[in-house]
Amino acid sequence: MQALRHHAPLALILLVALIWRLILWAQPLHLPANDEVEYLTVVRDLLGGRGWVFYESWPWLRAPLYPLFLAGSLWLADGDVHLAALPNLGLSVAVVWLIYLLARELAPEGSRRPALLAAAIAALLQTYATFASLYMSETLFTFFFTGSWLALARWRRKGGLWRVGLAGALLGLACLTRSAGLAFVPVAMAWIVGLDLWRRRRLRVAAVAPALMMAVVTVLVIAPWTIRNCFAYGECVLIETGSARDLWVYYEPRETIPEIHAQLKAIPSPAERADFATQRGLERLREDPMIFLRKIPTEWIRLWSIKPIEDRFLLPDYNSDPPPLIFLASLLLDDLLYFVIMCAAPFGIALALTRREGLALPMLFWLLIFLAATMVTHAEWRYRHFLFMVLIPLAALALDGFWRGERLRLPTLTVVALPLSLMVLAFLAYYPWAWAAQGTQRSVYRQTGDWHAAAGRDEAAAAMYLAALRASPTPDGWLVLGDLHRRKGDLAATERYYQLARENRPGYVGASVVMGDFLREQGRVDEARVAFQGQFLEEQRALDWGFQMLEPTPLPTLDVGSGLDLGYVDGVYPAEMQQGRQTRWTNGWARLRLDPLDAEAGLVRLTLRAAAPHPDGLPVPLTICAQRQCETVTLAPAWRTFHLLLPASNEPLQLRSPTFYAPDRRDLGVLLDHAAVRGLALP
Known part of the structure; x- marks a missing residue:
């Protein structure tokens, strides 16, 4: 019974994490965005026996592990792309457990409360929950990278070269998922040697063995892919070449991005492509070295600010509205919770250093090195995934410390204040306040209208839908109003509202396909064909959206x-x-x-x-x-x-x-x- 009470809080948190992720996954299959399109194309090549042919004509070469993982998931799902997200969803729940264990290692002799708080944050954070259903590499990287951190933390307490070897293997797998993990290798090696030096007060040759063990295992895990690249391209590529392309694209090039990509695609070898892109980027930097300083504020803002981009929600189309309750939840469990993590984590670092927690220094060094690397190369908001496995335990440690009344000294607070103020400034100054306000009003009115419609109160529902449109006129707003009148049999009003949806966003697939379905149902087949074609609409998008979202008249x-x-x-x-x-x-x-x-x-x-x-x-x-x-x-x-x-x-x-x-x-x-x-x- 005591064991049950001990494990029940964590089990409940993991259950909440699973349910939350399944709720998001159960939405209609989303339109692939950003890197997802590339990954899905590569996966189909892999399953079709064509290997990595995609990268023979693409501007960069990717790390291989996530495409292989996704290919395995798609094979297990028998080609069903929606079901293929479930293994990644399982990893996302496992990440919550790993973050709990890592937070325990920050204070192994203390209370479980910081660890449970860290797990709860990771379970609820909507960014984590959303990425569980995206065909992106961040969740797989987080799983391996957090596992490597945990293995090192366990080695610190219990010893055993095998734990260091395990940390190296997991780090190697993380690097084969996203090469950003390479920056952690020197951090880990220095920490391993420095830990022994701090304990013994002298440098021993034996202290180098664990550091070398980790580095060697990491190299051995990465080596097969590097060797494969050497033979395939006639020149060695360690893991991937995206950073070379970024050096050209994000250092104020004279060419447009499409022009850069066209030049890179014309080069058949990824290795030669990377050399060419690096050369062009360095040429531009030598012309104007101040580019380096000018780009730092831009990258800082990109990393810490909130952007309502395509992969923020799981949407069937970029022009679709998020479900009202999902949107409202995102303001709390994505934006606000992230702001709490961002504000609390610096205090967590300071608190851990004050307590002389052994993991505090490598966590601090990883944050500094990764921040420096992104300022030099390129930052995106989703790159915070590379930091969350550290920021969340540190934030939980700080929140628990505040709860227990711990105080930091004034000099420590002064050191924390500068980076924190810059992070908060980027968040507050560039937060999309108007988007959030309009979306909140739209979602509240739309959800209220849905409740009225479900209860048969059509007039009240229509009033709420119109209020939502006044707050934020979107094509989906007109479509739900048209659907309401279609159910009532008011065909003239239905057609009018569907037409307003098309006029609101002419290229929106939903407006075109719904109008086509309505006209087809009325027997107006020639008009239906024209409506299905839409404006600036690819037929493939209309086909996919139509089968997924329509409930057409049985035929x-x-x-x-x-x-x-x-x-x-x-x-x-x-x-x-x-x-x-x-x-x-x-x-x-x-x-x-x-x-x-x-x-x-x-x-x-x-x-x-x-x-x-x-x-x-x-x-x-x-x-x-x-x-x-x-x-x-x-x-x-x-x-x-x-x-x-x-x-x-x-x-x-x-x-x-x-x-x-x-x-x-x-x-x-x-x-x-x-x-x-x-x-x-x-x-």
């Missing part, structure tokens, strides 16, 4: 590629003319929404017209599944119509086939032309 027949199939097909490419038909290629894993419109049907008779003109001309198997019952047919290059009996299902039909890699970098499976289902009673 028993479907002409694939007709321009009216959005919402009914998934895992397909934009329509094209093939063999005299307007059709769509699948990507090897497609889905069809078809309904026999017969509630009593136990079976359906599927009629499907398809072809598989692969370059080798060989027959291609196509497997079609419903309710886990699958049938396989063989397709030839020419069109074939076939009929299958399958169980009636409320879920989409799944179509799987082998693919080939087309010159335009698409994985192509089979061509689909027409599909239909007819209900049959069970015998």
Whole structure:
């Protein structure tokens, strides 16, 4: 019973962390942003057996471990990108546990309260919870890097070369995820030697052995990738080349970023690319050495300020509104909680140094070295992930100290005041106050309107939705108002509000696809085709968004590629003319929404017209599944119509086939032309 009471607080925190992450993950699949697009493309190359071909024509070479991790996750998820985020989500929960353990090492003989507070902060911090569902490397890096810190902390108390070796292995894996971890190698080695010197009051040769052990193991973990690069490119690249590109891009180049990327893409070798970018960056710096000083304030602001960018929320489109409760939570669990961490952590460092906690110095040195590196190269707000595993335990230590009435001396407070004031200034001066105020009003009104609508109070809901639009006019605001009138059967008002959504943001996929679905439902097929095309809208975006977000009117027949199939097909490419038909290629894993419109049907008779003109001309198997019952047919290059009996299902039909890699970098499976289902009673 005592053991249960001891472990219950941490178990509860981990459970909250898991639930919070699952709530965010359960939202509709988000549109990949920033580095996610690159990672997903590389992963598809890896799973397709094409290796690292992507980086033969990309401005930089990435560290390999996260693409390999994501490829494994996607393989385990059987190609389902949404499910592929779950292993990363599990790592994010594990990070909460590691931060708890690391905070315990800051005061191993003291109270568990700072460690539990650190775990609670890590569990609730919305940045951590959001990145659990993003296809980004920060969570994997944090897991390995925090594990390396913890192994070193345990070695400090318990000894054992194997713990130092484990720290080196985990640090090597962190570096293969993001090379920023390399800066920690000299910090760790110096701390290991310095710790023995402080204890013994003299330098011993034996003290060097653990430091060398860690460095050697780190090098051995990294070496296979470096050796691979040496053979692949004729010149060695330690891990990645992004810093070389940054040296050119972020030192006031005379070229635009697209021009820089075009020049780098024209160089086939990543090693030569890095040499060229470094040379151009240094040339510019020699022309104007003051660039270095001018960029420091910019990078400082980027690192510590809040920016409402694409990957702040998990959104199906960049123009979508965050769910109201998620937005309101972000102001507390993202912005405010981050501000508390930022303000408390410097006091935590000072408190730990005053107590002579052994981990305080390496934590301080890591913060200083990383800050110096980002000022020299480039900073982004998400780079705070490289600091949070240190800042959160230190902040918890400070908050606990304040609670217990500990005080710092005036000289110490003076030293803390300067960096803290600069951090707070960057936060407060550049915080998007207007965005937060408008978003708060919009979210409160929108959520209140949703509650009224759920209770059947349509007039009150409409009033709240209009109030939300007055606070912040967004296309989603008009769409929810149109949806409300669509449910009421007021078609004229529905069309008017949907049109206002399109006018508010002409390129927004949601406004175009919802309007197209509405017009299609009314039988206005020509207008629906035009609406689905949108303005400045890629057809692939409309296809993906339509299947994910629409609940279209059930249909028993479907002409694939007709321009009216959005919402009914998934895992397909934009329509094209093939063999005299307007059709769509699948990507090897497609889905069809078809309904026999017969509630009593136990079976359906599927009629499907398809072809598989692969370059080798060989027959291609196509497997079609419903309710886990699958049938396989063989397709030839020419069109074939076939009929299958399958169980009636409320879920989409799944179509799987082998693919080939087309010159335009698409994985192509089979061509689909027409599909239909007819209900049959069970015998």
